[in-house]
Amino acid sequence: MKLVSSEGEEAVISRAREEMYWKKARRASSSQWVINYGSHRASGSERGRWRRHTMPLFLSCSTYENCHQLRSGCEVGRYYEIATAFFKIWSRSRPSKYTRSMAQIGSRFSPRNNNHVELPIVDLLWERSEASRKIVKACEEFGFFKVINHGVKQEIIAPMEEETRSFFSKPEPDKQRVGPPDPYGYGSHNIGLNGDVGEVEYLLLHANPLFISHNSKYSSSFSHKFRCATSRYVEGVRELACKILDLIEEGLWADEAKAQAHKAQAHQLSGLVRDLHNDSLLRLNHYPAQAEPKIGFGAHTDPQILTILRSNGLGGLQISLEGGLWVPVHPHPPSAFCVNVGDVLQAMTNGRFVSVKHRAVVDSLSSRTSIVYFAAPPLHATISCLHNPRGSNLNPHPRLYRSFSWAEYKKTAYTMRLEDSRLNLFKL
Numbered sequence: 001m002k003l004v005s006s007e008g009e010e011a012v013i014s015r016a017r018e019e020m021y022w023k024k025a026r027r028a029s030s031s032q033w034v035i036n037y038g039s040h041r042a043s044g045s046e047r048g049r050w051r052r053h054t055m056p057l058f059l060s061c062s063t064y065e066n067c068h069q070l071r072s073g074c075e076v077g078r079y080y081e082i083a084t085a086f087f088k089i090w091s092r093s094r095p096s097k098y099t100r101s102m103a104q105i106g107s108r109f110s111p112r113n114n115n116h117v118e119l120p121i122v123d124l125l126w127e128r129s130e131a132s133r134k135i136v137k138a139c140e141e142f143g144f145f146k147v148i149n150h151g152v153k154q155e156i157i158a159p160m161e162e163e164t165r166s167f168f169s170k171p172e173p174d175k176q177r178v179g180p181p182d183p184y185g186y187g188s189h190n191i192g193l194n195g196d197v198g199e200v201e202y203l204l205l206h207a208n209p210l211f212i213s214h215n216s217k218y219s220s221s222f223s224h225k226f227r228c229a230t231s232r233y234v235e236g237v238r239e240l241a242c243k244i245l246d247l248i249e250e251g252l253w254a255d256e257a258k259a260q261a262h263k264a265q266a267h268q269l270s271g272l273v274r275d276l277h278n279d280s281l282l283r284l285n286h287y288p289a290q291a292e293p294k295i296g297f298g299a300h301t302d303p304q305i306l307t308i309l310r311s312n313g314l315g316g317l318q319i320s321l322e323g324g325l326w327v328p329v330h331p332h333p334p335s336a337f338c339v340n341v342g343d344v345l346q347a348m349t350n351g352r353f354v355s356v357k358h359r360a361v362v363d364s365l366s367s368r369t370s371i372v373y374f375a376a377p378p379l380h381a382t383i384s385c386l387h388n389p390r391g392s393n394l395n396p397h398p399r400l401y402r403s404f405s406w407a408e409y410k411k412t413a414y415t416m417r418l419e420d421s422r423l424n425l426f427k428l
């Protein structure tokens, strides 16, 4: 396939990669995404070079066939083809065979899908081996999936949603009484201690009853109803997280001795979350309505093992695909929980699972809430690549990360910006 320049496809791509210039994908209109890549030497006598190496790729999510010409004079459909070819080659040269490829995702990213990523949906009533295989695949390809028939009862979810709504609708001074976050407590606009801001207010709570003392200066401010709703909810989603982690562990070695998989699993993952000293958190987010689209919660990965998220049925969550392309996650079916891989799980699977960057945008006139449970190990736990109880390697690639304690990782995370890739600091 010929690209804009007369150079061969591989040459142009490797040059673009070498020069390591990627502009984040930006939204050109409601139906198009633009990705630019090329040389950053775009001025003066280098202008020609710039033109030659810069290819704005217009990926239209819903109507690309209807747009005929773009700035460069190339057909959008043609650019779509080029983009797919580009990502196929680009991802081929990525080090891990588990890295998601844009080419794979490209096929789902089609007009029919109405501009949303179709995340895999896992039904927990499926036969166990089927559910476990689907979850592992989703964690490898997307780092995200949804679960239905998850077993968390509506009578646990509804009071939690009600208490969340009622907390955020209190007058500001009442909310401030449980702030500023230390990191637990109520915060508004400022996320963390390192200058990150967003159109969000939130309440961060420790989810382990043993550590309720962390919340004690706040707990007297919460009604009995609120405390009951949160503790029942935490119990429910912790069970769900553990169920999923057991399925993951079974699925990781499913290729070998299938019949033994269940017996041999050692609950290495769920054991961390069930530990008496687990450091799991519950975070309630509220994104007030904005007249125009704003960032509610900036790009980040979740540091913990697994995240279980529920929103009030409104879109706003977006995930980052290969190449910095942001795509919205459809908020349906409403009964589903959205589940994502955290940094710790990426490290424990030696990079086989991906902890994917995501963010929340406020782009509607209704306010959105999300209730997020972060399943985490105890502070003293050592995080290293999982071992197979039957003795074989989880992932035949060399070890990617050194061992670290959760306390060490958490401390590092608190010193960094939201968007920083913390796990890179632990690479071998």
Ligand SMILES: O=C(O)CCC(=O)C(=O)O
Binding pocket: 283, 285, 297, 302, 309, 311, 316, 317, 358, 359, 360, 369, 370, 372
């Ligand atoms: O509100 C959302 O959809 C995302 C929130 C999130 O990513 C977080 O709290 O870590």
Ligand SMILES: [Fe+2]
Binding pocket: 300, 301, 302, 358
């Ligand atoms: Fe997150």
